[in-house]
Amino acid sequence: MAGYDEMAPGVFRIRQQVRKGWVPFTMNLYALPGKDGLLFDAGSGTRGAVAHVVRCLLDLEGRTGSRVQQVLPSHAHWDHFSGASALAERHRMTVRLTEAMVPLVRTRACYRAAYREGASALRPRAGAVKEALRSLGGRLMDEAFSLSMGIRAVTGPFSPLAVGDRLETDAGTWEVLAGPGHCDVHIMLWNEKAGILLGGDNVLADITTWLGPPRSDLVAYQKTLETIRELPGLRLILPAHGRPVTDPVKRTTHLIAHRKKRLAEIRDKVETAGPKGLTGRSLVRAYYPRMAPLKRSIAQGWIEATLLYLLREGDVARTAEKGLWRYHTP
Numbered sequence: 001m002a003g004y005d006e007m008a009p010g011v012f013r014i015r016q017q018v019r020k021g022w023v024p025f026t027m028n029l030y031a032l033p034g035k036d037g038l039l040f041d042a043g044s045g046t047r048g049a050v051a052h053v054v055r056c057l058l059d060l061e062g063r064t065g066s067r068v069q070q071v072l073p074s075h076a077h078w079d080h081f082s083g084a085s086a087l088a089e090r091h092r093m094t095v096r097l098t099e100a101m102v103p104l105v106r107t108r109a110c111y112r113a114a115y116r117e118g119a120s121a122l123r124p125r126a127g128a129v130k131e132a133l134r135s136l137g138g139r140l141m142d143e144a145f146s147l148s149m150g151i152r153a154v155t156g157p158f159s160p161l162a163v164g165d166r167l168e169t170d171a172g173t174w175e176v177l178a179g180p181g182h183c184d185v186h187i188m189l190w191n192e193k194a195g196i197l198l199g200g201d202n203v204l205a206d207i208t209t210w211l212g213p214p215r216s217d218l219v220a221y222q223k224t225l226e227t228i229r230e231l232p233g234l235r236l237i238l239p240a241h242g243r244p245v246t247d248p249v250k251r252t253t254h255l256i257a258h259r260k261k262r263l264a265e266i267r268d269k270v271e272t273a274g275p276k277g278l279t280g281r282s283l284v285r286a287y288y289p290r291m292a293p294l295k296r297s298i299a300q301g302w303i304e305a306t307l308l309y310l311l312r313e314g315d316v317a318r319t320a321e322k323g324l325w326r327y328h329t330p
């Protein structure tokens with residue numbers, strides 16, 4: 001059996017797939033065997049997805065004669081931590097979490113609360129009844145998704161991990177780096193000798209990573225991209241989704257420019273809309289005119305994050321009108 005590929009000596013990619021609604025959704029988990037080897041990212045928590053990872057780990061441990069004994073989520077998004085406790089149980093692994101991840105992943109309720117829509121840039125908070133209905137709707141949606149995608153809290157024991165820690169594997173030493181932006185508690189693993197970064201969701205080869213309130217930060221993300229671009233001898237980024245990034249400096253440079261361009265675009269659109277301004281919702285519809293509502297609610301995250309950033313900076317102001325935020329020049 002395979003189910004995994006060796007991306008560089010001692011660095012194995014396990015591909016895990018679940019169904020997001022009807023669409024297959026693939027995650028890359030990286031196994032770094034060693035005396036005290038590790039798995040970077042835990043993926044989904046469905047029974048099948050976990051069983052697939054356990055099979056791959058057993059196979060590659062047999063092949064390498066080394067062990068994979070620790071599992072580290074890169075950040076607090078469901079597709080990165082949900083498999084952790086089940087893997088710990090079935091493969092006798094230790095879950096490693098940073099202090100910042102703990103309050104976000106220990107229960108389903110705290111995970112939901114950590115991403116609750118309180119910070120929507122499109123509409124002000126409604127009355128108590130309407131908000132309660134929305135919250136119930138969100139909860140039902142979450143439960144439905146959880147069935148097919150396997151969203152699971154990290155409920156079992158864990159041992160702490162910190163930025164700056166160094167982890168020894170057969171592929172050499174990996175340093176834990178902070179990589180906030182996409183998610184505030186994002187970490188990455190850097191192997192300076194090999195020039196390889198396990199970048200989580202920060203740099204993807206073919207798509208721009210998701211950004212959105214309340215846990216994304218545009219400024220932190222730009223800084224993270226700059227930090228990545230300046231890593232000495234960086235030659236390969238292995239991302240949590242999609243193919244490897246083989247031109248990391250070019251790709252991060254492109255992403256830095258892309259974010260700046262998008263920021264300028266939104267600022268211009270608000271400015272040119274005149275004194276009445278425009279609603280966040282009309283901006284979203286202008287960017288994604290034909291997208292299905294559910295997909296659009298995810299795609300629009302960067303527009304919301306950008307509006308909230310411009311608001312904080314004082315570049316735009318907003319007024320509530322008919323249940324929507326209307327943005328205009330201050």
Ligand SMILES: [Zn+2]
Pocket residue numbers: 075077182183201
């Ligand atoms: Zn993510």
